[in-house]
Amino acid sequence: MHDLTIALDAMGGDFGPQVSVPAAQQALNLFPQLHIILVGNQAEIDPLIKHCQLSQHPRLRVIHASETVAMNDKPLLALRGLKDSSMRVALNLVKSGDAQACVSSGNTGALMALSKTILKVLPGIDRPALITALPNVQGGHTYLLDLGANISCDADTLFQFALMGSVLSEKVEGQAFPKIALLNVGEEETKGNDQVKRAAQLLSACSQINYTGFIEGHDLFSGKADVIVADGFVGNVTLKTCEGLAKLFKQQLISSINQNWFTRCVGFLLKPSLKPQLAHMNPDLYNGASLIGLRGIVIKSHGSAQSKAFLNAIKAAIKEIERQVPAQITDKLEAVLLERDS
C-alpha cells in the first residue's frame, strides 16, 4: 500500500468528533501508510485528540472549519450559505489533490449537492449514485444502487448505474464479470415500467456488462446478482425497509431471550452459535455507502454510526483509493462507447 490521505468531515453525523476522532485513531493504528486530515471545529476536536493521545501523531492533521452542516439543513444552504463548512473544506481537499477521498457522516442531501458541485461528475456520467454492499446468503456481497441520490431515473441513467456498480463489484469485491440485475416487480421481460424495460434492452445489448435480467425483492439477499440496480426512490425505500425489518427481528429475538431467567440462561448458551451467524448481517459491517460517478472518492457513513462503523467507512474509502475506482469507471465507460461506435 502506498501512502494515502483521507479527509474526514469530523463534524458530521449525530455524534461529530466523538465518533470521528476515535475512528481516525483506530484507522491510523490499522493502516501504517494512512494519513488523515480531520476537518472541523478545532476547539471541539482538540480535547478529543488529546484524549486519544493523537496530538503529536505524525500522520494526523487538523484543518479548522468554522461551520458545520446540520443534519436537517437544506442542501441549498450547504451549497450557497455555508462557505466554510467542514464538509465543504473536506471535499475541497479531494479536489485539490491534498486528499484522495472524503468520508462524512453528515447530511446526505448536502453531501451529494456539494460533491457534485465541487468534484464534478466523471465524463460520460450524467448523475452520481449512492451505492452500498449488502450481505448475501452465499457469504458474499451484493451491491445495491441508487439509494436515493436520484429520485427518478431514465433508462440511460439506470444503464450508467449498472456500469458503475459493475466496476465497484469487480474492483473492490474482486468479483470477476459481476452479475448485474435490474430490480423489478417480476422476472418476465414484459414486467415493469418503461424505464426499467428500456434499461434492460440497453444492458442486454452491451457485451461489457454481464446483465442477467430482472430480479425481484425477495432475491435481494440470494446472491443471484452481484449488483442490483434501481432508481433512487425504489432503492432508498428497499434499503430502509431492510434496516427496519432487521431491527425488528433483532428486537423480537432479544425479547424472546429476555423473557425470564430461564430463557436468559438458555439464550446465553446459544450466544456463541448465534453470534457468528448473525455477525454477517451486522449493519455496522456495511457502513460506508459510496457516492459513485464523481471525479473523486466520497464515502457517506451512516449518521448514527459509532466509531467501529465509521472505521468501516474509512476502510471502504481506502479500498476505493487503492483500486482507483473513478479511473476504472472512466475506462469501462470508454470500452462501452467504443463497442457502441464500432
Add this chain to the structure above:
Amino acid sequence: MHDLTIALDAMGGDFGPQVSVPAAQQALNLFPQLHIILVGNQAEIDPLIKHCQLSQHPRLRVIHASETVAMNDKPLLALRGLKDSSMRVALNLVKSGDAQACVSSGNTGALMALSKTILKVLPGIDRPALITALPNVQGGHTYLLDLGANISCDADTLFQFALMGSVLSEKVEGQAFPKIALLNVGEEETKGNDQVKRAAQLLSACSQINYTGFIEGHDLFSGKADVIVADGFVGNVTLKTCEGLAKLFKQQLISSINQNWFTRCVGFLLKPSLKPQLAHMNPDLYNGASLIGLRGIVIKSHGSAQSKAFLNAIKAAIKEIERQVPAQITDKLEAVLLERDS
C-alpha cells in the same frame, strides 16, 4: 353472522385442489353460516372431496370449469382465450350475486385483469389496488398498498388508494380514524417525486382522511401508520423484500440452532419462548391480499399457500363481506366528494 357464500377458484396456485379443498373443509367447520362453491375441474376435485368426506356436505357445491389459468399465462390469454377458466367462472358467480366473494391463489395478473373486466371498478375509483396487512411492533396491523396492480400511479390514484386503505383499516381492523401515510424517501415535505408530493397535498386538504405525512421504509413495521400508500412498483418491491429478508432470518436462526447436538438441545429449550414471539410474524397469518376498489370482493391468496394459509384468505373474504367493504368505500368516496364540492 348471516348466511354467506364464497366462490373458490379451486384450481389456482401451485397446488390447486390439493390445498383449496382441505381449506374449504376447515372453513366450513369453523363458520356454520358459510356456503362454499368450489369452481374447477370436477374430475380433479371429486376424489379430494371424497377424501375430506365432503361429498354430501349441505353447504358445499362444485361447479365444473373446463379450463385453468396457468401461473405463467399472460393476462391477455386469461381474458380473451380461456372462456371457461375456473377463475373466470368464480368471478362470474360474484357478478351474478350467487357468491359474495371470490378467493383465488391463481395468477395475479390474470386475476386483476379478469376482476376488472367482469366486476368493474367502483364508481369514482380509477383503478383497483392490491392491499395486504403486515404485522407491526405495537401488536396491530398496518395495511400496505398497492402491491403491484398499478406500476405507475398519479397523485389522484394514490389519493384513492389512501381512501380505500382507510376504509379497510377502519371496517376490517376496527381502527378508529386510521392513520394514513405515504411511503417516501424522507419525511420532509420537499422529499420525493412529483406524484407523492402532490398526493400529500390532496390528502392534507381532506378532513375525511387522517393523513399523517410521509413515512420511510424503516418505519413500515413501527405502527406509526395504519395504512401505507405507495405505487405498485414500490409496494411490490417493498413487500417482496420483506418476504425475502424474513425467510433469510428464519434460515439463519434455524442454522444457528442446528449447528450441533448441543445447540439443538438449547434451541429446543428456547422454542416455547421464541415461538409466540415469532408467530406474530408468520407470513401465513397475512395470506390474503384484497383486490380493492371493485364492485365485488376478490381475495388473492399466495400461489404457494398451503391450506392453513388459504384458510386465512377465506377468513379475509368473510370479514370483507360482513363489513360490506365495497359499499363502505363508495360511502367514503361520496363524503369526500361532498366535502370537495361544498
